[in-house]
Amino acid sequence: MFDHYPQWAREFAQKYLSRTINQFILHGNVYDLVPLKRKKKSEFVRLKSFLSEEFFGARDFVIFYDRSSGIYFRDEQSRKDFNQALSGRDSLLGTDYANKLPKDPVRVFSLLEQYFRVRIDSKKSIALIIDYAETIVPMNEAGSTGSEDRTSMVYLSRWAHDPMFLAADFTTVLITENLADLNKTLVQNPYTDDIRMDIPDQQQREAFISHELPGEQFAELSSVPKRVVAQQTAGLNFVNLRSILFNARENKEKITHHRLSEAKKELIESEAYGLLEFIETEYSLDSVAGHAKVKEHLRFAVQALKNGRQDVMPMGYLVCGPVGTGKTFLVTCFASEIGIPMVKLKNFRSQWQGVTEGNLEKILGLLKAMAPVAVMIDEADAYLGDRDAGGDSGVSSRVFSQIATFMSDTRHRGRILWFLMTARPDLMPVDLKRQGRAEEHLALFAPHTREERLELFEVMKKKTGLKMTETYVPPVIEEGSKSFSGADMEAALTRAKFRAAAQGKEEVSPDVLDTALSDFLPPTYPEEIELQTLSAVIECTSRELLPERYREMDREEILNKIEELKLRVG
Template sequence: MSETAMIGAAATAEAPATGPAATLPAWYPGWARELADAYFSRTTCVFVLHGNVHDLIHAPVGGQDSYVSLPEFLSTQVFGSWDLVLGYDLSRGLRMLAGSDAGRLRAMAQYLTSRWGEPAGWPRDPEKVLWMLEALIERTLLDDPANRKSIAIVFEYGQYLVPAGDLGSLAQGTAARLVRFLSWAQNPHVKRVNIAFCLSADRVAEVNDRLVQNPYVTAIEVPLPDRDQRRAFIDAAARGGQLAKATDFSGDQLADMSNGLSLVNLNVVLAQAVHSDRRLDARRFRTLKKTMIERQCRDLVEFVEPAHTLDLVVGYEEAKQRLRQDAEWISCGQSDAAPMGYLICGPVGTGKTFLSECYAGSIGIPCVVLKNFRSKYVGETEGNLQQVLTVLRSLGPVVVIVDEADAALGSRRAEGDSGTSARVFSMIASQMGNTRFRGKIIWMLLTSRPDLLPIDLKRQGRAEVHIPLMYPRRAEEIRAMFATMARKNRLGLAADAVPDVSADRRLTGADIESIVLNARRLGLAEGRHEITRGDLEQALNEFVPSAQGLEKELQELAAVLECTQLGFLPDEWRAKISQPGGTTRLQERMAAIKQLIGE
């Protein structure tokens, strides 16, 4: 594995952006072709590149593979034949970009030094830099066409130059910068000559939407690498034979397993495999990938490796049959028969999260839990969510668990947060309803109050299958639940340990797990590692469940009324809802409880 293949080398100009987009090299990435198409149309000169903008980009040099950063790709490939390519960010200030072409760099320096002085004296303050660039552009427009310079300017971390925010919250300098970019975008004289402006930001939601949504500005997403791009990168990294010595996986297997990773993170995984004493086996790859993706998502998702399948779930036979069938279809690649998502509802403690993880375990695909992505800073909540959705689209097939979905996902009518909840709701609803990802992103919305979840998310085409979970009522279910909780926690249970427990106690799965764990403590206190009947009886007698009866009944009623298939319901609820006027009576009871508890 050569140093060039792993780190990337400077590219030379092989693809001038001064002709029809059809003449671009075959290896050009899709986003660069989109940029070229928009530029050659002469309708725009300002581009906002967002998404995977800090990754490595394939840029062959003389038939050899090379991987470079976005600014270098823009300066040496997209604008490789232009006279002046400048880069700017708040930390490094203004600088010339020419890759490894020393002659081109000298020509740029000679031209700019005669106008601005030595580069060391160039200002870093954004207002002064933009004023200098404005003067340069105005002079260029006045130059004779035969001597006019072509100019491209790359603004990295554009979200710090024109950050998101309402008009009233924009500082004077920020507002002035926004107006400057808008004036460049709308200037017909600039669009007639070879002048282009590229802003890059990993989260487009953090860039001012008055710029991003302006009709004269083109926003282009730089996606995570697809399988072919990952395969090509692995081939480049494997040259020299060191990678083959570090793992038994083939290049095709590594390309399949690395979905969701950027090339930078894939490079880290491969480099660790080569330079570590440990071989890269399936377990180690999963661990490294989990760490990389959680970091890539800024800890906004948590990877869960399900240790169980639906076989461990007690009761809910028809629901399990439906889930097993869907899991089989997804495993066989028949994603068109799979639902877009599920709504798992029921009172607290009924095992909604456990069922979801067991479902993922039955399919054998990754499972992620969507963590709290909301932030108090303007634009950051939407940026967080966009980052997560981008990774999920590349990661599929994947099960996405959203716990407390009624609180996490917002609604169209949320107030008091400057529209953030409404925008979050719109982004989630749009992704959930995108049928291109049927069978690739399986949404599991978990809530004890499905009535509070917006109807837009519960409709067919989004969370299509609504499964209610209830407290165990039959003696055999309760007995099996005790055995399951012991097995889940890897505890020894005597053959006759489970006593008779009345269904009238209305124990939840979480209650039963707590009782089993307390019985374990009682046994350990007496020097025993196996739970006996006496331990469980004592733990049962000491256990006091929560007394929020009306709230639990409300949650049960909400789950029953949301159910999309009668077979999912226990017998007693099925009988109630099947009676003439049964649904109406349940709705009336639910409304009465809400009134009693002050909702």
């Protein structure tokens, strides 16, 4: 009966037909088009059009409401009937609502309830669709809820469990993008059900492309096959996809891999309110100096994913090590080599009540739709918070719970790769580091052997674009008389280029390089660096991935040393 409906609408219909619930919350991808499969062709319509003309097409009256537009109707018949009922009320009470309807929720709901009761007595069927529901019953702590919000909650709750409304052919639909933006009392009400509308999958996107550019039109406007376009636009909804196709059609700009990639990044970053940032690099793991065992391990992961073996991948990685060892660079190079997009989570926290959870809900929904995707979280010990965090009305603990639950969903194994990076893994809650979340713990360390120092020097020469007047290896690098992390080496070589430029030279001479390396004094925090190093050693989940000098160290001794260092550095 509902086979031509999308999955969420079939779920909605089944719950409605159970006749036990008459109030529903639609959330997620609510401002997109709704796909409908007809016998001969597919159609794509706006959600409110779908609800009023298709889903509730047989209802006698379909009424819409939002704070900006006030009350409006599906058709002229519904409007006339409502105005007729209001005229009778106006004549009794001396009001003039028939000529000028209110827009505030309290007066609107009062009018609607009186109207509903009269029409339900007449055996009429009614659907009320409330858009931007988060502006009517927003997320608030119980003590800070305003009188208008509380009154609106009373009306909605009464319509959801009043036997008169339950027995009638009456339905209330609340539309919101993020479920977390709504008052939790309403969301958790046993008489209310929520239904998530997901971002279109690849098959639906391909059908939409065929609908928008039928026949030979697509081939004329794209140098990329239709199937590939549908595949590479993961994370975009129909409206986003339409803008790409419209641009190609109107501006006669062919769809290429590059244009598609740029448009997708721009649209997704916009959809995520700027809370997601795509990370790109021209480097691969070959550009990473040292860390030979870790690179070998990651290349096995690359091969597994390219062979379709998502089942052997960890749910996530914890990448730890002292500052300057190249954690962020390593992860970015890995994503480049595997050929999937990598995004970095930006600050989604807000001072406003409920906004933080709503932002995170939006981000996690996009990540699910974009899969496969890699997610980078830098300074994860500070970014993700803790289950026991306090002082912010429970926001941090709820955020932590949302992320932890999403990370442990095994359906995302091999499809959403989490990379949590930190120099202090000891400060991260065990809940995120345990097996089933960030399962694989990789530790990075500063170069120790001559081969590692030489490799780091050569890689950083290439990265900084340093040109030498002759082939030369500085003694300080050869002999290891001074320790350089990757960040230290990059900074020192950049200073050598600066000295050469001050002399009006493009190339760096051995004397200038030696002087720059000898003069360079990296900020020195020996106890902090030792604490970060030992924390990485104790955190690593593979003995094989540790440098030889750390493999046989007594772990009890390391733990005691870590506790001692923590006391000394405060």
